[in-house]
Each structure stands twice: as structure tokens, then as C-alpha cells.
Amino acid sequence: MIYLDNGATSLWKPACVYRAVSKAMLTCANPGRGGYDAAARSAEVVYRCRERVATMFDCEPEQVVFTANCTHGLNIAIRSMVKPGSRVVVSGFEHNAVMRPLYALGAKVTVVGRKLFDWDAMLTEFTRAIKQGADGAVFTHVSNVFGYILPVEEMAAICKEYGVPFIIDAAQSAGTIPLSLKKLGAGFIAMPGHKGLLGPQGTGILLCADTPQPLLYGGTGTDSVSRDMPLALPERLEAGTVNVPGIAGLGAAVAYLAKESVDAVARREHALAKVCGEMLEDMGFFVFRGAHQASTVSFLPGENCEEFALGLARQGIAVRAGLHCAPLAHESAGTLETGTVRLSFGADGNFRQIEALGRGILGIKRE
Ligand code: PLP
Numbered sequence: 001m002i003y004l005d006n007g008a009t010s011l012w013k014p015a016c017v018y019r020a021v022s023k024a025m026l027t028c029a030n031p032g033r034g035g036y037d038a039a040a041r042s043a044e045v046v047y048r049c050r051e052r053v054a055t056m057f058d059c060e061p062e063q064v065v066f067t068a069n070c071t072h073g074l075n076i077a078i079r080s081m082v083k084p085g086s087r088v089v090v091s092g093f094e095h096n097a098v099m100r101p102l103y104a105l106g107a108k109v110t111v112v113g114r115k116l117f118d119w120d121a122m123l124t125e126f127t128r129a130i131k132q133g134a135d136g137a138v139f140t141h142v143s144n145v146f147g148y149i150l151p152v153e154e155m156a157a158i159c160k161e162y163g164v165p166f167i168i169d170a171a172q173s174a175g176t177i178p179l180s181l182k183k184l185g186a187g188f189i190a191m192p193g194h195k196g197l198l199g200p201q202g203t204g205i206l207l208c209a210d211t212p213q214p215l216l217y218g219g220t221g222t223d224s225v226s227r228d229m230p231l232a233l234p235e236r237l238e239a240g241t242v243n244v245p246g247i248a249g250l251g252a253a254v255a256y257l258a259k260e261s262v263d264a265v266a267r268r269e270h271a272l273a274k275v276c277g278e279m280l281e282d283m284g285f286f287v288f289r290g291a292h293q294a295s296t297v298s299f300l301p302g303e304n305c306e307e308f309a310l311g312l313a314r315q316g317i318a319v320r321a322g323l324h325c326a327p328l329a330h331e332s333a334g335t336l337e338t339g340t341v342r343l344s345f346g347a348d349g350n351f352r353q354i355e356a357l358g359r360g361i362l363g364i365k366r367e
Pocket of ligand 1: 007008069070071072095097098140142143144169171172191192193204
């Protein structure tokens with residue numbers, strides 16, 4: 001199979017990830033719940049991952065909270081920042097993992113920057129909306145549909161200038177574009193462990209600079225007589241047993257990426273997306289391409305997107321078609337009615353995948 005759906009989850013993981021997961025399953029008990037060897041080893045595995053993540057994202061280990069996925073982290077962050085009626089500014093490319101929690105909380109949402117790949121328009125409209133008065137902002141780093149890299153550093157600077165707290169959704173950038181919690185000054189940055197970070201599914205990370213409200217209440221192995229959740233992070237947000245095998249795998253993946261260098265991975269993936277976009281254009285398709293594009297490309301096949309993707313699946317090529325849980329992004333790009341076919345490259349990406357895609361498309365035409 002040629003796997004081009006890394007925007008959903010990365011299928012290829014370095015061998016060290018599988019080893020770390022199975023070692024943890026064989027040797028790790030519940031971390032922080034006992035003084036015996038298997039519990040202490042488990043706590044050490046979890047802390048080592050926290051430290052590696054903190055180094056990668058330039059923050060303190062205590063600011064690293066393990067979640068089940070990116071959606072989980074975004075829900076905690078959004079519920080901590082937004083109250084019913086809060087005025088929240090978002091980009092025109094947000095995923096439902098941002099929009100649905102905002103709607104559920106009754107936030108007053110202002111959408112800005114709907115023009116694809118246009119940083120000037122984004123920054124002009126974002127500044128105007130923030131100046132008009134906002135209680136918070138939430139924006140994605142990279143659009144999961146179009147690979148559009150948003151000007152998050154500039155957006156962060158605008159929020160800081162006007163004292164507006166903000167959350168970054170790093171679902172499509174963590175592990176492929178360097179990020180610093182300290183430099184950006186975000187209240188929260190949420191990310192999955194299972195996409196660009198190459199960890200197992202069931203893992204996610206919430207980086208916390210602001211004080212969060214717990215989403216789950218329960219045991220933490222600390223301060224057990226208190227009726228409240230501990231104030232200290234990460235315990236405040238990690239009620240119940242954490243996903244130790246997943247975190248062990250994530251820790252190994254982060255160590256692998258740190259050695260490979262996030263920049264090098266990004267350069268390779270972005271180059272593949274560019275070449276792939278050019279090939280699709282040469283084949284006569286409408287391709288959403290532009291400056292500031294990461295490793296994801298969407299195109300219009302000129303027929304039903306889902307059927308086209310099924311045709312590719314029959315040729316052994318895995319892609320995603322439809323709205324990609326991001327109707328707002330499709331509305332912004334004018335593709336809400338049709339959806340798009342999305343290709344997203346991963347850390348194992350190579351030019352042979354693009355050649356195979358080209359052959360697969362010709363194969364559909366012959367079917
Ligand atoms: N945000 C964006 C931009 C995404 O692309 C995704 C998943 O595709 C999410 C949030 C949710 O991530 P998860 O599936 O880890 O909850």
C-alpha cells in the first residue's frame with residue numbers, strides 16, 4: 001500500500017517506537033501508584049517522555065500534559081479560556097476539534113483570513129478583529145485540508161500586543177515544524193502524538209503556559225485527601241491511569257525525531273508535496289497550491305471525490321476524500337459542496353510514492 005494519509009495519522013513509525021511500546025507493556029505498572037520496581041520504572045518512562053517533549057517544544061516538563069489525542073487537549077484548553085458569550089477570533093481554516101467545543105460553549109466566534117495562502121489578508125483581518133475586542137483566539141498552525149501554514153508567530157505577537165490569550169492547534173505541524181511555547185507565548189498548544197510526532201494512536205500532548213481547568217476529575221496518585229484536583233501540573237489534568245505504552249512509544253518517537261531533526265523531516269515532506277502538486281497540475285487537475293504550504297495537498301479530481309479516492313484505494317493508494325472534519329476550511333476555499341481529495345506525506349515519504357500515485361490515477365482512468 002502507498003500510504004498518503006499522514007494528515008489523519010502516521011502509519012509508518014520508527015522501529016524504536018514498537019520496541020518501546022512492547023517493553024512498556026511487559027515491564028511497566030501504574031506510574032506514581034507504588035514504590036515497587038515496575039511502578040517506579042513506569043514513572044521514569046513517563047517522565048523521560050515529558051522531558052523530551054519539553055526539550056522539543058521549549059518549555060518545562062511540568063507544562064507537558066499527556067492527553068488521548070489533540071481533540072482532548074483542545075477541549076481542555078478551550079474550556080479553560082472560553083466562557084459562554086466569550087468573543088473568540090479564529091482563522092478560516094479551523095478543524096471541528098476547535099469549532100465544535102467553541103459552539104458547545106456558546107462562544108461568539110469571529111472568523112478571519114479565509115483566503116488560502118494569503119498571509120497579508122490573514123494578518124490584516126486578524127489584527128482588526130483583535131483590536132475590536134476579543135476574549136481569546138484559537139488558530140491552527142497548518143490547515144489539515146490544504147497544508148496552508150498560517151503566520152502563527154505574527155498572530156501570536158498581535159495577541160500579545162493586545163493582551164489576548166490564545167491557543168494554537170498544532171495537529172498538523174507538531175513534529176514537522178519547530179515550535180516554542182516560550183517564544184510564541186501561547187496559553188496552550190495542543191497536538192496529537194500519533195501524526196507528525198510518530199507516536200502511537202491514543203496519545204496527545206497539551207502544552208500549558210496558562211492555568212487550565214480540569215476536564216476529568218479523579219485520582220492522580222497525589223494529594224489524595226483533597227476533594228479538589230491538585231493545582232500543580234501535570235497532575236491537575238491527568239486524572240486516572242495514563243497510557244503508559246503509548247507514552248513510552250511517543251517518548252521513543254520524539255527522541256528519534258530530535259536526532260533526525262524536525263527541520264530536515266519538514267524540508268523533505270514539503271518538497272514532496274510541491275512535486276506532487278506539480279504532477280497533478282500537469283495531469284490537468286485543479287490543485288490547491290501556494291506559498292507557505294506544508295506536506296499536504298488537496299485537489300479536485302473533476303468527479304466525485306469519495307469515488308475517486310475509492311478508485312485509488314483499489315489501486316493500493318490510501319488517500320482521504322471529503323470534508324476532512326473541517327467544513328470551515330472548505331467553506332473558505334469554496335469546496336464545501338464538493339470536498340477535495342487530500343494527499344498528505346509523512347516521515348517515510350519518497351518520490352516513488354508520487355510515481356505510484358501517478359500510475360494509480362492513470363489506472364482509475366482505464367477502469
Ligand atoms: N486539529 C486538526 C487541524 C486536525 O487535523 C486534527 C485531526 O486530523 C485534529 C485537530 C484532531 O486530532 P486528533 O484526531 O488527534 O484528536
